[in-house]
Amino acid sequence: NDGQAGGQGGDGAALEKVNYLTSFNTFGREAYAYVALEKGYFKDAGFDVTITPGSGTVDVLKLVAGGQADYGIGDFTATVITLGKQKLPVTTVGMIHQRSLAAIVALEGGKISKPEDLPGKKIGDQPGSTNTLMFPLYAKAAGIPSDQTKFVPNPPPALPQLLAAGTVDGIGQFVVGVPLVEKAAKKKAIVLPYGKLLPDLYGNAIITRADLAKDHPDQVKRFTGALLKGLQDTIDDPEAAAQTLKKYVPNTDVAVATEELKLMKPYVKPDDFSGPLGDVDTARVQKVIDAVKGADKEVNPALTPADVVDGALAPKG
Amino acid sequence: MIKLDGVGQVFEGRAGRVQALDGIDLHVQENEFVTLIGRSGCGKSTLLRLIAGLLPPTYGGVAVAGEPVTAPRRDVSFMFQRPALLPWRSVLSNVMLPVEISGGDLDRKKYVERAHELLELVGLDGFERRLPHELSGGMQQRVSLCRSLIRRPKVMLMDEPFSALDALTRTELSEELQRIQMELATTIVFVTHSIEEAVVLADRVVVLTPRPGRLREVVEIDIPRPRSLGQNAHLTEVAQISAHLHALLAEKQAEIRPVDAR
Amino acid sequence: MIKLDGVGQVFEGRAGRVQALDGIDLHVQENEFVTLIGRSGCGKSTLLRLIAGLLPPTYGGVAVAGEPVTAPRRDVSFMFQRPALLPWRSVLSNVMLPVEISGGDLDRKKYVERAHELLELVGLDGFERRLPHELSGGMQQRVSLCRSLIRRPKVMLMDEPFSALDALTRTELSEELQRIQMELATTIVFVTHSIEEAVVLADRVVVLTPRPGRLREVVEIDIPRPRSLGQNAHLTEVAQISAHLHALLAEKQAEIRPVDAR
Amino acid sequence: MTNRSWLTTSRSAAVLLPILGLVAAIALWWLAIVAFSIESFLLPTPGAVAAKFLEQPGYLLQQTWVSFLETILGFGLAIVAGVPIALLIVRSVILERLVYPLLLAVNAIPKIAIAPLLVVWWGFGQLPKVLMVLLVCFFPIVISTAQGMKSTPAELVELLRSLKAGKAQEFFKLRLIYALPQVFTGLKVAISLAVIGSVIGEFAGATEGLGYVITSSGATADVALAFAAIALLSVMSIILFYGLVLLEHLLLPWAQETR
Amino acid sequence: MTNRSWLTTSRSAAVLLPILGLVAAIALWWLAIVAFSIESFLLPTPGAVAAKFLEQPGYLLQQTWVSFLETILGFGLAIVAGVPIALLIVRSVILERLVYPLLLAVNAIPKIAIAPLLVVWWGFGQLPKVLMVLLVCFFPIVISTAQGMKSTPAELVELLRSLKAGKAQEFFKLRLIYALPQVFTGLKVAISLAVIGSVIGEFAGATEGLGYVITSSGATADVALAFAAIALLSVMSIILFYGLVLLEHLLLPWAQETR
Ligand SMILES: Nc1ncnc2c1ncn2[C@@H]1O[C@H](COP(=O)(O)OP(=O)(O)OP(=O)(O)O)[C@@H](O)[C@H]1O
Ligand SMILES: Nc1ncnc2c1ncn2[C@@H]1O[C@H](COP(=O)(O)OP(=O)(O)OP(=O)(O)O)[C@@H](O)[C@H]1O
Ligand SMILES: [Mg+2]
């Protein structure tokens, strides 16, 4: 059993101190880590976890690489791109989302309601995001020209406002961000998820230091196990998970967070997916790498799945 | 021309209050030349500032040309104890300041000519383009003198205008000042520490007591003009009056104390 | 004590160069009282600044106590033409500044006493805690005088120290200065615009010509001490010498021009 | 002769008028929303912001305290580090010419771009935030102290030199004191920057502080909460500013202002 | 008697020393990387940054130009708007007390938090960036101009009053000119902020400018590119600063600095 190290509940001294970074902020979609913390899964696995809100995939990668954090969550595609350009001593050890959450979101009554509307439109997006980068692939899959849609870079927190104000026709967003957009704009949203047309793209992944993965695989396995247990609970009962999040982050809007988590479920566990939570499929990883290489010429052409994923540590069914 | 009615001035400071002036009643006639003497710190500069409208009296009334003074007037010029030159302006342009301010731009050429004349008069020709910090103390004072003369004022208030000048320049300029006064029919109140100068220049010499400054005596000088400082024709009269003034100033020395020190 | 060897000073400005001093050769003995007169702008202040080591001469050599001057010396005190008081320091603390600077903190109490004595001497007792801007012009000058006296210097350079003082205070203080000089065996170089003052105070009077300042004449004064300004016992001698000096100063007036104006 | 009325001289007016100014500003804000019918997701009404504050005053004040501490610490450090550097700059032309470009280069870095770097180097604690504050408010302090000291009148510098004052004395007994009014101008500029610096520091790797509140409000698109935090920042900034003004009045009674 | 050597007096030293300072800074940066073996994903070497610049100098200079224009425009606007406000503040205690809190409140807002707002209101063009620059560098200009004008010696103010100068004359013939050295101090602080302001403005809704280069490189962890942009910003900041220094020397030959 993996609870041995910290089995003597309450004896904090025996627990291993671990820093964990969310992918971005304390959105509802990050609730699973708090669930694992609240339910004592981390403690049972022998960890004393401190959760800190992250500020984007690249920052998370740097903080983990720099040793300030032991584990973090980041978008897998962005991770592949980053690792394809920079040698960072990090690796991924499991997936949170089996499908990419990336999507283009517009508002009902606006100029976009289906992929075919996209050419000639202005999309607000975080600079260099998965949405922007993978758009050519998405366009190809949707059968539309890829060079007629204009992406305007903007910081992520501003995107819902820009969309609501009509400054842009659509925004790059994760599907789980839709409730927030709807709340801000007070309108129904139109969602064009990439995951539907590009089923090979992963969403967020668990990131850790390369040396930790290499030297202490047991510890890593114990940690991912605990985290994924929290993830399981979260998709089983989104409402409770949102409540837990609120307990730790008082500003949380429980309704929005619940909504987010409900939306997230099919991406964590798609209908046609039968593997364990967190599963990594090396063949798919290869496809992602190839896609990234096609989209961004600066990515190291010699990049292999082993450079980005520690397959051995990923949960196996 | 200038009327002071029971004027008094009290300064409040952190370290106590100082009664600078008290109960000054004085009437200066048009075209009169009044000199003001008194020991250092007795309130001479303060009195001039009251007349100029730069300071409201704590009590009493000040009037110039029949009007109560509440603010500075265009027809009154003030030459300060310190030169107060604008450091970024050349000598010429410092002298021209009053003209610029009163918008005499129509006659600008005429005034520039006059400025050159005045500067030559005080021995500063050739220095027109220099900045104040390149001048000696006495030269700065002379620039300030020219500045106070350029606008041909009706009333001139002059606070120790010759204090930084050598004896010779002093003599020359005091003669020049008398000439200007006659020519322009100016009313002058002139502070000085030189008793001889006070006697030679004045129609009346006003003597102030030390703190608080009160009128001690007003001495009429009846020597015919023009008079000259230094080797002059009326040596004995001047010496007599000077000796009297000297004696007046020497009185009551023990009283030189600020109010709060008692 | 002070030795000047062919000293000259040229100022370069945007509006041309000015030759302030030229070929000054002067030897001041220990315990001598030298007064310096000359027309305004002739280079008196500049000469003092050279001796004080505040300005390197353009050419020539300056030595004090046998050592060439390259920087200010502790045993030389300088009283500037303007009061130069630190605006944030009270009167007392301005006077104490030289003591603080030279680290005389051991004898601080003694010096504070002396400061009070000096302030009383110049009629400023009761004003110890005031800030400079609360004082009249003459009062500021007296503070500056006290400051230059507190450290009992070997050499005192004084630039028109009494220019803003009334006749009476002037007389009192010049007597006091002679007393202090005798007591401390100080060497004094004293600039003044009052010829009478120059004669009464000096062992020798140095007369400078106007621009460029050159030595015109050095006049020995043989009147026995103590001498007094105003009503003094040697009226005729003083008047004679004064007349001579007056004549010297009046010479060559036409030359009062800066170099670049020629 | 100046016009003295109750509004310009009384002590209570000195407190009341600024408050009136703030109230007017808030009224304007409200008016703008009504006049241009600005949507609440862009700019919430003052009422909504106030309501947000009243929902959880304890929590928000706690976060304000966190940011306040960082601000004060960083600001203090900036003074401690900045004044000696200003001394060196005034002391030596050569040093000035060598050091200024360096300071300028560091100062020109958009601090937000290096906030994550500070976290990487100094962790998630208070330190990187304090350092951010230091970085942000360092330069105005250095430059205004240096300029102030350089503008000491030649006459006073000559006085000290004639007294054979050492360089240290020249600086501490004359130049620094003479420069104080200008130093305070620099501090007044710097304090506002310091407050912003703490927030920028909290944008990366923080779990408390007003900066964190602002970012995390993004997670719930809670614009009113973000503005509540911004309002608290403004209040903090105003209080610190007037604290400096008060200190200036106490320390520099000799610094005569003319109107 | 001051020590005059080639280093302190010559014109070429005035140019060479700052450059030397920069070179030393770069050397230090390199050394730090080697000494603390800082990973390149945190801080790239100067060489890598230079290489990045040489890869696409035309493009980067083009972006620099974009940011430069925004900076200059916003800075100019800030002067145009700030000086009159400073005049008003000095003119009237009542206005000062009403206006300062308002200025402080606006100034305390972390500008990065409202960058998107500007975009929403004024679109994706140059305007919101210029406004951001204005917002960022407005306050130092106002406060140093106001403080400078307030510190005009009473003696000179009295002179102008005794000449019965109007308020406008008092301000334009005396106070403003007297304040110029302090105004320049404010401008020197403001210009660095202005440069940063343009970048912050470009963080939202820009497709060009150095700020855009930084955000877009950040997204792909191209640290060297981000630092190339930051280096260009620093250079721009230094050039603008020394431009101000030059202007000051030309405009204010009377402003004597003492050392
Ligand atoms: N602003 C002020 N604050 C406080 N006290 C002042 C102020 N101005 C002048 N005084 C005091 O008022 C008195 C008179 O000062 P005033 O300058 O009028 O003297 P004065 O006769 O001109 O002296 P002097 O011949 O030395 O110039 C002095 O005791 C001085 O201390
Ligand atoms: N810093 C300077 N720059 C340029 N010229 C100067 C400077 N200082 C003095 N001068 C010039 O040198 C000459 C002598 O000046 P100085 O101050 O020594 O005269 P002074 O004899 O003390 O005059 P006063 O009796 O008026 O005080 C003057 O012509 C003056 O213009
Ligand atoms: Mg006076």
Ligand SMILES: [Mg+2]
């Ligand atoms: Mg002189």
